[in-house]
Amino acid sequence: MKLFKLIKLGHKNITHHKKQTAMTVIIVGTLFSLLMALQFVVQGVENIFINREEQIFSNKTYIQARNSNYDYHRNIANKIDIECEEEIKKQNQDKKEYNIEDQKLFECKERKNAETNFWKKDQNINKIKQKFNKRAKKFGGKVTSEVKYVKKDGIIYAFYSSKMFENIIKADLLTTPKDSIPALVSVHDAFDLLNIKTRAGASDKEIRQNINRTKKEIIGKVFEKNNQKIYVVGIIPYGKNYPTLSKYRNDIKIIDIVLGQISGYKEISSYIYINDGSKNVKNFFKKAKHEHYEIIIGFNDYHQAYNYYKYETGKKDPIIFADTGDYFAIKHPVSEIITNRINHIYNMKVFKNALSIINYVLLFIAVIIIIFTFLKIINQDNKLMALYRSLGATGADVFVIYLWHLVELCILVIIYALIIANLMAVIVSFYYQTDINTSVALFYGENINKRYWLIGFNKELMSVILIILLSAPIVSLLTIDQLSMKNIAKRLKKQ
Numbered sequence: 001m002k003l004f005k006l007i008k009l010g011h012k013n014i015t016h017h018k019k020q021t022a023m024t025v026i027i028v029g030t031l032f033s034l035l036m037a038l039q040f041v042v043q044g045v046e047n048i049f050i051n052r053e054e055q056i057f058s059n060k061t062y063i064q065a066r067n068s069n070y071d072y073h074r075n076i077a078n079k080i081d082i083e084c085e086e087e088i089k090k091q092n093q094d095k096k097e098y099n100i101e102d103q104k105l106f107e108c109k110e111r112k113n114a115e116t117n118f119w120k121k122d123q124n125i126n127k128i129k130q131k132f133n134k135r136a137k138k139f140g141g142k143v144t145s146e147v148k149y150v151k152k153d154g155i156i157y158a159f160y161s162s163k164m165f166e167n168i169i170k171a172d173l174l175t176t177p178k179d180s181i182p183a184l185v186s187v188h189d190a191f192d193l194l195n196i197k198t199r200a201g202a203s204d205k206e207i208r209q210n211i212n213r214t215k216k217e218i219i220g221k222v223f224e225k226n227n228q229k230i231y232v233v234g235i236i237p238y239g240k241n242y243p244t245l246s247k248y249r250n251d252i253k254i255i256d257i258v259l260g261q262i263s264g265y266k267e268i269s270s271y272i273y274i275n276d277g278s279k280n281v282k283n284f285f286k287k288a289k290h291e292h293y294e295i296i297i298g299f300n301d302y303h304q305a306y307n308y309y310k311y312e313t314g315k316k317d318p319i320i321f322a323d324t325g326d327y328f329a330i331k332h333p334v335s336e337i338i339t340n341r342i343n344h345i346y347n348m349k350v351f352k353n354a355l356s357i358i359n360y361v362l363l364f365i366a367v368i369i370i371i372f373t374f375l376k377i378i379n380q381d382n383k384l385m386a387l388y389r390s391l392g393a394t395g396a397d398v399f400v401i402y403l404w405h406l407v408e409l410c411i412l413v414i415i416y417a418l419i420i421a422n423l424m425a426v427i428v429s430f431y432y433q434t435d436i437n438t439s440v441a442l443f444y445g446e447n448i449n450k451r452y453w454l455i456g457f458n459k460e461l462m463s464v465i466l467i468i469l470l471s472a473p474i475v476s477l478l479t480i481d482q483l484s485m486k487n488i489a490k491r492l493k494k495q
Contacts, residue, residue, distance in 0.1 A: 006397055009388075010404030014412075017377050021409060024373045028366045028468075029416035035358055036421035036464055041428055042355070043456025045258045046348045048440060049243075050302070053339040056237070058167060061305040062337040063136075063297045064147060065312065067128050125293050132295045135332075139308040144298040148275060150288035155226045157181075157288065159275035160337075164296065168338075171220040171233040173276045180222050180229040181284050184236045184272040187445035190214045193223045193232070208438075211445050225271075235445060236272060236338050243443040255432060255454075258351070259439065262344055272338075302341045309334055309342050317349060352460050363467045366413075370475045374406065378482050389485055398483050399476065406472035414468050422455065429454045 014021055129143045136142065145161035162173060168184060176182050185193065194217055196210055218232050243259045275281055299305035310316065312334045336342050378385075388398055429436075429452070436452050 002397075003400070006400045007404045010401045011408060013377075013381070013401065013405045014408050017380070020373050020377055021412070024370060024409060025412045025416050028369055029413045029420065031362050031365060032413065032464060032468060033417040033420035033424065035355070035362060036417055036461060037424035037428075038355060039352070039458065039461050039464065040421055040425040040456060041255065041454045042258050042348065042352060043458045043461075044425065044429070044452075044454035045255075045262070045456075046344060047456045048436075048452050048454075049262050049344055049443075050341055052440065052444065053237075053341050053344075054302070056167065056339055057164070059300070061299045061302040061339065061341060062144070062164060063141070063299065063305055063308060063334050064337050065132055065295045065297055066333045067131070067293070067295070068331065128293060128295055132297060132332075135312075136297045136299075136308055139299070139311065140301060140304040141297045141299045141308055143295055145296045147294040147296060148285075149291040149294065150285060151291050152284070152288035153227060155228075156291065157273050157284075158271075158294075159273045159281065161296070162274045162276040164298075164337075165234065165272070165274065168234045168236060169274070170235075171231070173233060173274065173278065175220075176231045176233075176276075176278060176280055177222050177229070179280065179283075180231040181281055182233045182274040182276060182278075183230040184234045184274065185218070185230075185232055186236055186271075187211060187214065187238065189271065190218045190232070190235055193225070194218055207442055211442075230271075230273075233274060237444045238340075243439040255428070262347070262443075296337070302345075305336070306342050306345055309336070315346075352458070356460055356463065359464055359467050363471065366468065366471050367474055367478075370406070370409070370471055371478060374402075374475055374479055375482065377405075378402070378479065385483065386489075395484060399480065402483060403472065403476045406475055407469070410468050410472045414465055417464075417468070425455045426453075 125146055129146070133143045145164060148159045150157050150159070162169065162182075165184060169182075171182075173182055191197075191210065191214060194214060196214060215235060219234065220232070222229050222231050224230075243262055244256050297308070299308065312332050313330055385398055388401070389395075393401075432454070433451065436454070437450065440452065
């Protein structure tokens with residue numbers, strides 16, 4: 001009951017100092033609203049591309065995993081060479097009666113070959129599946145199929161199960177012409193197959209027309225690639241390497257800094273060959289040389305896929321700078337298939353973490369502003385505080401009254417900042433509405449007519465809110481001595 005009365009007195013104190021309260025809310029709130037608006041827009045951009053890519057595989061994320069990393073084992077083999085050379089020198093120096101170099105060289109060669117040829121071993125597909133099921137299980141992943149790699153005429157072909165591409169395949173696989181193999185191609189590869197040239201500086205309208213023309217002319221048609229007939233059954237993202245709002249080189253838009261964190265670059269081949277179990281594919285396998293298998297792991301949640309990716313690559317969540325990792329230390333290389341959400345999330349984390357540094361700068365500025373305002377209020381309330389003490393209030397009671405004053409002030413700052421930040425994000429969304437729609441459409445190589453809102457909520461926004469609230473106890477502790485009866489008396493004498 002007493003606490004409630006003290007809080008009520010703190011609230012009255014806010015209303016009593018309307019002018020100082022309003023000025024503080026506007027100044028501090030405006031500073032934080034700029035940061036909040038930026039966080040809204042950044043998360044809004046991320047949501048657009050994450051949600052769009054969820055539709056490609058019906059909310060699933062697929063990771064392709066390799067059983068062994070040739071470069072990893074070759075790196076170990078090179079280390080064995082160095083170790084053996086040093087050992088041979090040492091042994092020859094210690095034992096002068098006979099030379100053991102030949103024996104040592106033989107042992108080194110055996111160890112080196114074991115590492116160099118490791119990737120050729122364990123080609124039993126069932127064992128590989130069991131292995132990766134076990135590795136992915138704790139992350140919510142499950143092996144769904146395999147990728148068969150074969151070589152024909154010096155060209156590597158990767159064949160994927162048709163089931164996982166049901167949403168992308170647009171042509172009837174049963175109508176695949178004789179001696180042709182079904183394939184999904186990227187927008188850029190489709191341009192090359194049709195010999196469509198996109199001139200430098202082409203307008204968005206021209207690029208969109210080329211994409212529409214490509215889809216009409218390529219799907220369900222046969223083309224020759226590397227002396228092999230391919231039957232194009234669908235088109236996969238991406239239409240551009242990066243989404244951008246800029247129309248030409250010197251056209252600079254601030255939001256492109258955020259869009260620059262979204263990438264369409266893929267590590268896997270831009271041609272996806274489909275293993276539909278047909279006679280055509282079986283005949284192709286007979287003429288080709290089997291190379292190796294890779295595994296497809298499905299995840300129902302892309303955050304689970306992201307955690308599994310970090311597990312296999314040894315990468316950690318970025319703090320300020322991206323963790324490039326050490327490819328030679330990765331035993332089982334992994335990459336996301338078609339979609340690139342893992343890369344989007346990782347790059348956005350780097351960007352958002354860089355923004356979070358501004359939180360602490362603004363906290364410092366906010367604390368200084370609030371301290372000066374609070375000290376002015378305290379100086380005006382000397383008689384009121386003396387009255388509180390004469391009526392039996394303790395020093396702790398006065399502290400609670402003015403602590404609540406600061407808490408309520410911070411709450412008003414948060415409300416003001418959220419309202420202004422939302423308004424700014426809405427204005428940015430309206431202003432860039434057409435450009436955003438065009439950028440997303442060109443990036444995915446599709447006709448997308450949808451209104452996108454650059455407003456998204458994330459934990460970084462919560463950290464901004466907590467930082468604002470943190471200002472209250474910090475200022476209270478920094479100015480606590482000003483609430484003592486001794487200092488109140490001094491200020492009253494001066495007045």
